[in-house]
Structure formats: structure tokens, C-alpha cells
């Protein structure tokens with residue numbers, strides 16, 4: 448007869464911090480005889496099992512081993528997890544910290560559907576109110592200062608951009624009521640090879656600090672612009688979508704945004720550790736985005752501007768950025784079938800490519816009508832939604848993920864040189880016509896399924912090629928009529944380039960006539 452195991456008080460042998468396996472798992476091992484019953488606390492409160500959180504474990508003799516499982520946890524699941532093991536001989540417990548998504552909101556705010564309750568202390572509320580009042584006062588002062596500064600300088604800047612602001616000089620500027628800060632580099636002859644200058648061969652090329660967004664001929668700042676404010680507690684983060692120049696982009700659910708729906712999916716961009724300058728840029732950017740509304744410009748819903756981080760809320764475009772989408776629908780795309788890489792089917796056809804291109808052109812016709820110069824048009828800055836809906840989706844630069852698309856000059860200066868015309872590279876001149884040049888490069892990207900322009904050349908070689916007048920070759924699957932549009936965008940003289948309205952008309956007409964071209968391609 449087998450000996451009966453001795454009675455044993457419970458012990459939590461191990462409790463590990465969450466680890467991502469198929470789901471996130473807080474792994475535990477518990478001992479005790481009789482086998483202990485297990486209880487969990489989250490931040491000191493009993494944890495209810497739900498669709499998001501449940502326990503799975505097995506028991507062998509004295510040992511119980513398992514996981515507290517989390518299905519797509521959000522920041523609301525961050526916090527301390529305590530495992531309590533009890534049997535008639537006693538109680539044991541152990542606590543670890545579970546950190547799933549970066550906390551974007553103050554901890555004392557409660558989600559509309561919190562999976563787990565977070566307790567409030569009254570003194571924390573009082574403290575929170577004092578901070579809120581302080582911040583509100585600070586925001587008022589900031590707005591006044593901002594207003595004065597904008598009227599003084601009238602500059603456009605990127606949300607989250609750091610450092611001094613670049614100038615654009617040229618006839619557009621003199622016609623503009625805006626007053627631009629000049630870094631002392633206006634013409635090639637007045638150049639010094641300072642930090643703002645790249646020397647290539649015998650040519651000294653001035654470069655701007657940062658590509659920014661700039662409206663020609665109009666004062667872009669409208670002090671009466673009403674930027675929609677969204678409550679932090681109405682946003683529940685779901686998962687990370689990507690990383691931008693200033694911080695992370697998350698998929699989130701937003702409550703009370705649509706009059707017809709209780710909640711809807713949105714994309715939120717969070718600006719981490721904002722400096723004073725970044726906060727100003729944030730406010731300006733929000734006003735700009737509020738004023739830009741078109742079916743082919745990504746919809747901007749509003750901001751959470753109180754506290755940290757600063758958050759912008761956009762419509763969610765389920766297929767992400769256009770560059771990734773093109774690569775995923777090109778001849779080199781691979782998918783995993785039963786864990787094995789396979790050639791993906793579903794290459795984009797000509798009519799789809801033309802449909803994508805004409806939607807971007809339509810967004811650009813609108814931007815030009817608003818006298819808005821984007822300065823960083825590229826497929827990485829367009830987004831794809833359901834039914835091949837494409838929108839210009841980024842008014843900031845995606846430098847972190849696509850850093851090789853930019854050319855670093857000096858400290859932090861990054862330039863999308865592969866999308867820039869000679870006059871932007873050489874004289875820092877950005878206009879609606881330089882946006883048209885970039886659109887030609889976008890067309891090339893579309894017809895190469897997302898290749899990097901001049902991928903075979905280094906950055907300095909690219910600058911040399913563009914300034915000497917070389918243009919990209921016709922992609923293999925590109926009809927002559929479409930390449931003619933590219934060539935029309937890449938005329939050296941800005942005034943000789945096609946106008947964006949004409950481009951839209953041509954592409955739209957070609958899109959309607961594609962069966963003929965498909966025949967030609969055979």
C-alpha cells in the first residue's frame with residue numbers, strides 16, 4: 448500500500464511576470480497537501496475571471512502548475528497580481544507586477560467597461576482636481592503665447608517635432624502673409640557648409656531642419672478652430688498598431704464618439720514625454736487636422752490634451768499603411784500556411800493600382816485647394832481601409848519605422864530625399880509643385896509594389912542623380928500612359944509639371960479604361 452503523503456501547508460513556489468506565449472501568461476507553481484485552493488487579486492481586489500482573464504492549471508500530487516491567462520490585455524490590466532493559496536493548514540501568497548501595455552492615462556481614471564476595478568482614494572481625487580486646475584490655467588497661458596507666436600512666425604510644424612523650425616524661401620513666401628524664420632540660407636550662392644548644408648561633389652546643398660507642413664499664401668492658424676476634446680476614460684486601448692516619429696500608435700475603442708454607435712474602433716497616436724514645444728506643436732497640429740476634411744484625408748476625431756501623454760484620435764484604417772499593403776500584395780509577398788512560407792496570391796491588378804493612385808490624387812487636389820503643402824507625400828504616409836479605400840493618413844513623418852527612407856544630415860535632420868525634387872533638395876523650396884513630384888514617386892511605388900525609390904543607390908548617390916536630372920525608370924508592370932504621368936510629375940521646372948487636377952483626371956479616366964490596358968499587358 449502506498450504511503451499517504453504528509454500534510455503540508457501551502458507554498459507559492461513561483462510566480463512569474465507575464466510572458467507572451469499564445470496568450471499572455473502569468474505562470475505559477477504552488478505546493479501543498481491537501482491541494483490548496485487558489486484565489487487571485489488584482490491591485491488588492493478579488494479578480495473576476497472573464498473572457499479576457501482566466502486561470503488554467505493542472506495538478507499532480509502536491510504540485511499545482513498553471514497560468515493566469517490574458518487574452519489581448521490592455522493597459523487596464525496593468526498592476527499587481529497576487530496569488531493566494533489556502534488549505535486547512537494555512538495560507539500563502541505572492542505578488543508580481545503585470546505590465547502589458549504602456550499606461551497612457553492617469554491611473555485614477557476608470558474605463559467605461561473596466562474589466563477590473565481600480566480603487567479611488569479621496570485624497571487622490573483632490574490632488575487630481577488641483578492638477579487639473581493647474582493644467583487648465585497653464586493651457587490658457589500656453590494658448591495665448593501660442594497665438595502670439597503663430598501670428599509672429601506663422602510656421603507649420605510637425606506634431607511632436609523637436610528643434611528649430613525650417614524656413615522656405617521663394618516667391619510663394621513673399622506672397623504669403625506668413626512670416627518665416629530664415630536660417631540664413633536662401634540661395635545656393637549664399638551657402639556656408641554649416642550644419643544645414645550637405646556637400647556633394649562640388650555642390651553645396653542646403654538642407655532644412657525638418658520637413659514640416661506649411662500652407663502657401665494663407666495663414667494656417669485659425670484661432671477660432673474648435674478642436675474636439677475626447678475624454679481619456681472614453682478610450683480603451685486594444686493593441687499596438689505601429690510606431691511613428693513621436694510615439695506609438697494604438698488600436699483603441701472609443702466610447703461616445705459616434706451618435707449612432709455606443710463605441711467604435713479608432714487609431715490613437717500618443718505623444719510621450721511632451722516638451723513645451725511639443726505641446727505647442729500638438730495644439731497647432733490638432734487645429735490643422737480639424738480644418739482638413741476630405742474623403743481621401745484620414746478623419747481626425749479630436750484630442751485628449753490634458754495630462755500625459757497627449758493623444759490624437761483618428762479613424763482606424765484596417766489595412767494599415769499603403770507601403771506595407773503594396774508589399775503584401777506584390778509578387779514577392781509570402782504568407783505562412785501551416786507554419787510554412789508560401790507565395791501569397793492576390794497581386795494587385797492594374798485597375799486597383801489606378802484606383803489607389805487616383806484616390807491619393809483626389810486627396811492632393813483638396814490639399815492644393817486649401818493651399819496646403821504636405822512635403823512628405825509617400826506611400827508610407829497613406830493608409831488603406833476596407834474595400835481598397837485609400838487616404839492620405841499622416842501629417843507627421845514616420846521616421847522610426849521607415850528610417851532608411853530618410854537621409855540624416857547633421858544631428859537630427861532627416862529628409863525624404865528619394866521623394867524630393869531638385870529644388871527642394873537644393874534650395875529648400877517646397878510647393879504644391881514639389882508635392883506633385885512626390886506624387887510621381889508615389890505612382891512609381893504603387894507600380895513596383897512598394898519598392899524603395901532608387902533602392903540600389905546610397906543617399907548621396909540619390910541626391911547626385913536627382914540634382915543631375917535623372918529620373919526613375921519605368922516599372923515593369925507600368926503602362927506607358929501611366930509612366931507619362933510620372934514623367935509629367937518629374938519635369939525639372941516646377942511650372943512645367945502636370946497640375947494635380949490634370950493628374951487626377953488622367954488617372955481617373957485610365958482607371959475607367961483599364962480593360963483595354965489589361966489587354967495590352969496581355
Ligand code: ADP
Pocket residue numbers: 688689690691692693694696714745761762763764765766767768827828830840841842843844845846848
Ligand atoms: P507618425 O505620424 O509618427 O509618423 P504614423 O502615422 O506613420 O506615425 O503611424 C505609424 C504606423 O501606425 C503606420 O505605419 C501604420 O501602420 C499605423 N497607423 C497609423 N495611423 C493609423 C490608422 N489611422 N489606422 C491604422 N493604422 C494606423
